[in-house]
Structures are given as structure tokens and as C-alpha cells.
Amino acid sequence: MAEQVKEAPAELIQTRVYELRPNKTMRKVLDEACDYRRYCWNQGLALWNEMYKARQTLKSSLSTDSKKLTEEQKVLLKDKPSPSERRVRNMLVADKKDWQYTQSARILQLAISDLGKAWNNFFDKAQPGWGKPKFRSKREARQGFKSDQSKIKDGILYLERAKESSVPKDQWRGFKLSEKPLSDEFGVVSYFKEKGRYYVAIPYKIKAEDIKLPDKTGKATAVDVNVGHFDYTGGRMNVLPKKLDKIYGKIKHYQRQLAKKQVKNGEAACESENYLKTKAKLQACYRKASNIQNDLMQKFTTELVNNYDKIVIENLSVKGMLMSHVASKGVHRSMFGKFKQFLTYKCDWYGKELILANKLYPSTQRCAACGNVKKGDDKITLYGNKKHGTKHNEYVCYNQKCPNYNKVVDRDKNAMLSLLALTEHPELNHAL
Structure with missing residues (x-):
């Protein structure tokens, strides 16, 4: 039987994020669109839950065998249909209020479309980590909406305007993009507001043949992620440089x-001028720290896909690690999740192979020289090994046949080399 060759995709999606600098009028337009998107989502979710509850209550009161249902019972079930994207959208459109016509109709339709996708992902057993859709709050750090009618002309991004919009046509302005667009064809545009600033994410549709692929190097590497630094065959990358210490001190x-400023003379003072000034400074520090780390991670992942054909990383449960009060702050600041996300899509773009080690693969306990795995009291923990008196960053193999017998080896480098062995021996990629 001939081996099936996986065809390369004809188009790839590359998303670029631009910062928008709207005037006072367009800033109000964006804020109202964000609020309307949140309103549509919450109304749709409430209606969805109500329809689902009514349907389940009626079914529980009737016979469980559909063949034994009477005609009257079938009519009752028909009057209480199961919720779906189409039904919920049609009901919300039929009950639209007058003020809703001042906003684009596509905001409501795209919000319910995303709600339907969220429910499908929740019930998909192949995605166990997908949570149940929740109501949106105006207190969330990021607010946004989507548009599939936006257009780019001469480097200016134009948002669609509702026919009954309260903003006159002569005051409706476009948004100047800081860079030249990658393509004239793009998908659904996402506008969002975060920490007082406005952004837009544009997913461009790029032809596969237009992407310049890096040369094949024939090399392989593995990346052992740790709080503060990542180890790979080329050395060590510090993800928490010293310049961030001063910023985190300000935060x-x-x-x-x-x-201290939340309460003044026993009353809430969250809207005072001093409070808002301090809040603006805090948001600026968060934004600066995020930009520095994003820049480091983008450059590091680009270096990996340019210099190596095979890359091995650990398939860590980041959500579970964030539940730990000991390491949650370090894991969050070290950007474990973003590192995997960036590297995944870049490997897909540039035709590189990404190997995910099993979650239970003992990279830390396995000796890279002889393959011996520490068990029981010999295991290395966050505090080292009490039985042998070794530190948390030391690995000592006690197998007498090992070339590194009784030698102190850096634990992170040993784990990286243990992961690298999966490129030549994929059969080892399982829990022991």
C-alpha cells in the first residue's frame, strides 16, 4: 500500500496586531461596540441556558423511549427545541430594541457564532481542557468585538458603519496602520481594548508559495523550560532579564x-484623580514588561525554527502548574504557555518538526548518558534529594555502568539532553 503524502496547505494565516490611535469620536464608537458585543454574548448565553434547561426539564417529565411518545408529547417537545446558534440568533434579532440598530448587525451575529463554537468545543471530548462558556464582565481587562466587513484602503483600516449610527458620515474616520498590510485578503478582524489602549488583530491569508522557508540544517534541539530560563543545545536563554526586576519593583x-487609595475617609475613592494616575502608571509598567517578554520570546522561537529542523519540548500542563501557590508567579512570568503557542505555529509555517514529549516522560529523573531513571527516594524534587544530600539543580547518576557515575551534572542540561534523545528514539516517548 502506497504511503499517503500530506499535502501542504495552499493558504496560511498570519495575524498581525496593530495599535490604533482613534480620535475622541472613534474612541467612543469602539467603546460602544465593545459594550454591545458583551451585551449580545450575555443575552445569547442566558437564552441558550434557558432553552437548554426547559428542554431537559420537559424530557425528564416524559418517557425516555422516543417510540412510546404520544403525538401530544411530540408537539410539546417541538415547542421546546434544543438551543442552537441559528435559533438563538434569530430570537435575539426578532427582539432587537431601537438602540441596537445604531450598532452593526454583524457584531450580534459574530458574537452568537462564537458562542456556538464555544459550546461545541465544550462538548467535544477531544478538547478536555475547554471550559463551559461564561458571562462576560465589563471589569475584564480586555474588551473587544469582531468585524467581517472591515476594509483596508491605502493603508487605512475602515470599520463598517451602521445605517442608523449616531455618528454622522462626515465624522466617521478610518484607522491608519503603522505598517504596510501583508495582503488584500484577510479574515475576521478583531478589535480590542486593553489597559486604556486600542488594538486590532488582522488575520491575513498568505499563499504558501509566497512564504520564504528557511534552509534545512539537519540539526535537532530540545528545550527544557524552567522558571527564569530555557536550556537548549545552543546554550541558555534568560526569559526574566535583570531589566525586568526594576519594572516588577514598580508594579x-x-x-x-x-x-491604600481604594478607601478614603471610610468611602470608596476609586474614581479620584490620584487613584486614576497611579492606575495609569501601573498599567504602563505591565505593558512595558509584557512587551519586553513578548519580544524575547518571539526572537527566541524564530531562532529555533531557523537553526533547527527538529525541536523537542515538554507538553506541560500549564493550567495545573498555575494552581500551585509556590511556582504560579514564576510560571506566569516565564511565559510557558506562550512559548509553546509561538513555537507551534512557527513550526507549521516553516515546515519544521515539533515533537511534544509525553506529560509523564521523566526528563528530569532520566540520565541522559545511560538512560537510568531515578525512582523512590532517589528522585530529585524542588528541594533536591534528602537521601543523598544533593541540591535541586544537581543530577547525580548512581548507575555504576554509567560514564557519569557519581558525577555532579547540571539538572537542567541533563533534562534537555534526555529530551533530545527523543529525536533518535521516539519509542522512549511514554511514561515510565
Whole structure:
């Protein structure tokens, strides 16, 4: 039987994020669109839950055998249909209020479309980590909406305007993009507001033949992720440089200042001028730290896909690690989740092979030289090994046949080499 060759995709999606600098009028337009998207989502979710509950209550009161249902019972079930994207959307459109016509109709339709996708992902057993759809709050750090009618002309992005919009046509303005668009063809555009600033994410449709692929190097590497640094065959990359220490110190200071300014003379003072000034400084520090780390991660992942054909990383449960009060802050700041996300789509773009090690693969406990796996009291923990008196960053193999017998080896480098062995021996990629 001939082996099936996987065809390369004809088109690839590359998303670029631009910062928008709207005037006072368009800033109000974006804020109202964000609020309307949240309103549509919450109304749709409430209606969806109500229809589902009514359907399940009626079914429980009737016979479980559909063949034994009477005609009257079938009519009752027909009057209480199961919720679906189409039904919920049609009911919300039929009950639209007058003020809703001042907003684009596509905002409602795209919001319910995303709600339907969220429910499908929730019931998909292949995606166990997908949570149940929740109501949106105006207190969330990021607010946004989607548009499939936006257009780009001469480097200006134009948002569609509702026919009954409260903003006159002569005051409706486009948004100038800081860079030249990658293509004239793009998908659904996402506008969002975060920390007082406005952004847009444009997913461009790029032909596969237009993407310049890096040369094949024939090399392989493995990346052992740790809090503060990532180890790979080319050395060590520090994801928490010293220049961030000063920024995180300011963040801690401003957080304490805000906690003191929340209450003044026994009354809430969250809208005072001093409170808003301190909050703006805190948001600026968060934004600066995020930009520095995103830049480091983008450059590091690009270096990996340019220099190596095979890359091995650990398939870590980041959500579970964030539940730990000991390492949650370090894991969050080290961007474990974003590293995997960036590397995954870049390997797909540039035709590189990404190997995910099993979640229970003992990379830390396995000796890279002889393959011996530590068990029981010999295991290395976050505090080292009490039985042998070794530190948390030391690995000592006690197999007498091992070339590294009784030698102190850096634990992170040993774990990286243990992961690298999966490129030549994929049969080892399982829990022991």
C-alpha cells in the first residue's frame, strides 16, 4: 500500500496586531461596540441556558423511549427545541430594541457564532481542557468585538458603519496602520481594548508559495523550560532579564499605593484623580514588561525554527502548574504557555518538526548518558534529594555502568539532553 503524502496547505494565516490611535469620536464608537458585543454574548448565553434547561426539564417529565411518545408529547417537545446558534440568533434579532440598530448587525451575529463554537468545543471530548462558556464582565481587562466587513484602503483600516449610527458620515474616520498590510485578503478582524489602549488583530491569508522557508540544517534541539530560563543545545536563554526586576519593583509599589487609595475617609475613592494616575502608571509598567517578554520570546522561537529542523519540548500542563501557590508567579512570568503557542505555529509555517514529549516522560529523573531513571527516594524534587544530600539543580547518576557515575551534572542540561534523545528514539516517548 502506497504511503499517503500530506499535502501542504495552499493558504496560511498570519495575524498581525496593530495599535490604533482613534480620535475622541472613534474612541467612543469602539467603546460602544465593545459594550454591545458583551451585551449580545450575555443575552445569547442566558437564552441558550434557558432553552437548554426547559428542554431537559420537559424530557425528564416524559418517557425516555422516543417510540412510546404520544403525538401530544411530540408537539410539546417541538415547542421546546434544543438551543442552537441559528435559533438563538434569530430570537435575539426578532427582539432587537431601537438602540441596537445604531450598532452593526454583524457584531450580534459574530458574537452568537462564537458562542456556538464555544459550546461545541465544550462538548467535544477531544478538547478536555475547554471550559463551559461564561458571562462576560465589563471589569475584564480586555474588551473587544469582531468585524467581517472591515476594509483596508491605502493603508487605512475602515470599520463598517451602521445605517442608523449616531455618528454622522462626515465624522466617521478610518484607522491608519503603522505598517504596510501583508495582503488584500484577510479574515475576521478583531478589535480590542486593553489597559486604556486600542488594538486590532488582522488575520491575513498568505499563499504558501509566497512564504520564504528557511534552509534545512539537519540539526535537532530540545528545550527544557524552567522558571527564569530555557536550556537548549545552543546554550541558555534568560526569559526574566535583570531589566525586568526594576519594572516588577514598580508594579509592586503601585499595587500597594492603589490598595491604600481604594478607601478614603471610610468611602470608596476609586474614581479620584490620584487613584486614576497611579492606575495609569501601573498599567504602563505591565505593558512595558509584557512587551519586553513578548519580544524575547518571539526572537527566541524564530531562532529555533531557523537553526533547527527538529525541536523537542515538554507538553506541560500549564493550567495545573498555575494552581500551585509556590511556582504560579514564576510560571506566569516565564511565559510557558506562550512559548509553546509561538513555537507551534512557527513550526507549521516553516515546515519544521515539533515533537511534544509525553506529560509523564521523566526528563528530569532520566540520565541522559545511560538512560537510568531515578525512582523512590532517589528522585530529585524542588528541594533536591534528602537521601543523598544533593541540591535541586544537581543530577547525580548512581548507575555504576554509567560514564557519569557519581558525577555532579547540571539538572537542567541533563533534562534537555534526555529530551533530545527523543529525536533518535521516539519509542522512549511514554511514561515510565
